[in-house]
Amino acid sequence: MADWKNPPRLFIPGPVKVDDDVLQQMARPTLGHRGKEYSTLQAETVDMLKKVLFTEQNVFLSTSSGSGIWEAAIRNCIAPDETVLATCCGAFSDKWADVAELCGRRVERLKVEWGQPTTPELIEAKLAEGNYAAVTLVYNETSTGLTNPVYDISKMMKAKYPDVLVFVDTVSGMVGLPLHFDELGWDVAFASVQKAFAIPPGFTVAAVSHRALEKSKSVPNRGYYFNFEMWAKSAAKSQTLVTPTVQHIMALNYQCNKLLKEGMENVWARHKAMAEFVRGWAQEKFEIFCDEQYASNTLTTVKNTRGINVAETIKAIQEKHNTIFGNGYGKLKEETFRIAHMGDITMDDLKELLGWIDEEIG
Numbered sequence: 001m002a003d004w005k006n007p008p009r010l011f012i013p014g015p016v017k018v019d020d021d022v023l024q025q026m027a028r029p030t031l032g033h034r035g036k037e038y039s040t041l042q043a044e045t046v047d048m049l050k051k052v053l054f055t056e057q058n059v060f061l062s063t064s065s066g067s068g069i070w071e072a073a074i075r076n077c078i079a080p081d082e083t084v085l086a087t088c089c090g091a092f093s094d095k096w097a098d099v100a101e102l103c104g105r106r107v108e109r110l111k112v113e114w115g116q117p118t119t120p121e122l123i124e125a126k127l128a129e130g131n132y133a134a135v136t137l138v139y140n141e142t143s144t145g146l147t148n149p150v151y152d153i154s155k156m157m158k159a160k161y162p163d164v165l166v167f168v169d170t171v172s173g174m175v176g177l178p179l180h181f182d183e184l185g186w187d188v189a190f191a192s193v194q195k196a197f198a199i200p201p202g203f204t205v206a207a208v209s210h211r212a213l214e215k216s217k218s219v220p221n222r223g224y225y226f227n228f229e230m231w232a233k234s235a236a237k238s239q240t241l242v243t244p245t246v247q248h249i250m251a252l253n254y255q256c257n258k259l260l261k262e263g264m265e266n267v268w269a270r271h272k273a274m275a276e277f278v279r280g281w282a283q284e285k286f287e288i289f290c291d292e293q294y295a296s297n298t299l300t301t302v303k304n305t306r307g308i309n310v311a312e313t314i315k316a317i318q319e320k321h322n323t324i325f326g327n328g329y330g331k332l333k334e335e336t337f338r339i340a341h342m343g344d345i346t347m348d349d350l351k352e353l354l355g356w357i358d359e360e361i362g
């Protein structure tokens with residue numbers, strides 16, 4: 001029987017493995033969330049996150065998974081009579097469009113085939129057709145292993161549609177991929193911590209622009225738990241609106257310290273080097289699912305050109321080495337498989353995993 005007390009080493013694209021030193025941070029005695037000690041922890045952590053995200057605007061801490069901010073961005077910043085342009089290139093970008101509809105907003109979808117990027121040209125053409133309050137983008141589509149050209153998209157948005165808000169799901173991108181929030185002119189960007197922050201799941205970091213926060217003040221029925229205006233009032237006191245999972249913030253503080261010591265350029269380069277290693281292997285043994293130009297530096301989606309039984313291969317490696325990687329997502333199951341190379345996963349870890357896959361596939 002699968003034993004949760006003897007968990008497999010994780011190469012699935014989130015949650016990813018968490019090192020013992022990070023876990024130990026979460027075993028620290030807890031703090032009262034209205035006390036001075038807690039506020040010091042939050043202030044320190046948010047200051048570091050601002051450096052990690054290259055922003056001087058708002059950074060909020062949310063005791064929720066990343067999906068909460070899909071909803072928060074829409075409910076706070078889009079009035080009921082406004083329309084969102086949802087770019088869709090895979091399972092997670094599709095889901096965000098669904099969430100916006102579930103929040104009762106008008107949504108227009110700009111779809112491309114799974115594995116294809118959403119380009120600035122496509123967005124520009126679509127924006128020209130209608131009156132949109134915001135665009136939703138997924139930086140790194142975890143279902144397909146594709147990184148959208150968000151820097152080019154942002155350049156176009158700033159030049160042509162500076163008044164349209166830009167919401168970016170950076171769940172599997174933040175930390176692993178370049179992210180200069182202010183320079184990009186984004187309005188909301190967020191990531192849950194079980195990806196490249198390499199922390200157990202259940203917590204999310206969100207950057208919110210001043211203009212998004214201002215706009216939210218005029219939007220009715222924003223609710224309570226994810227209310228940006230209330231979040232900002234609490235954040236001004238280095239607190240959160242509700243009781244946070246303090247232990248997550250301790251781990252985040254620890255990870256941010258490490259990231260800043262390493263330097264974000266180096267962190268991104270480390271992810272790139274791991275990605276190039278896995279892509280080299282994938283190209284030799286299989287193919288990469290997306291065009292290499294758009295292949296992600298935090299996970300690789302491998303096209304199963306040899307028709308291996310992916311589920312059986314994962315099972316065999318789990319049985320022998322107590323290690324798992326990801327099958328393809330949704331409709332891409334068996335057609336593809338996914339290997340994470342983000343957070344505290346190392347090149348040595350990857351060499352070991354790829355060696356084991358080689359042994360299985362012969």
Ligand SMILES: Cc1ncc(COP(=O)(O)O)c(C=O)c1O
Nearest residue numbers: 065066067092142169171172192
């Ligand atoms: C790109 C992307 N967006 C959103 C989510 C949802 O995040 P969470 O599971 O933290 O709610 C995921 C989860 O894997 C994801 O990969």
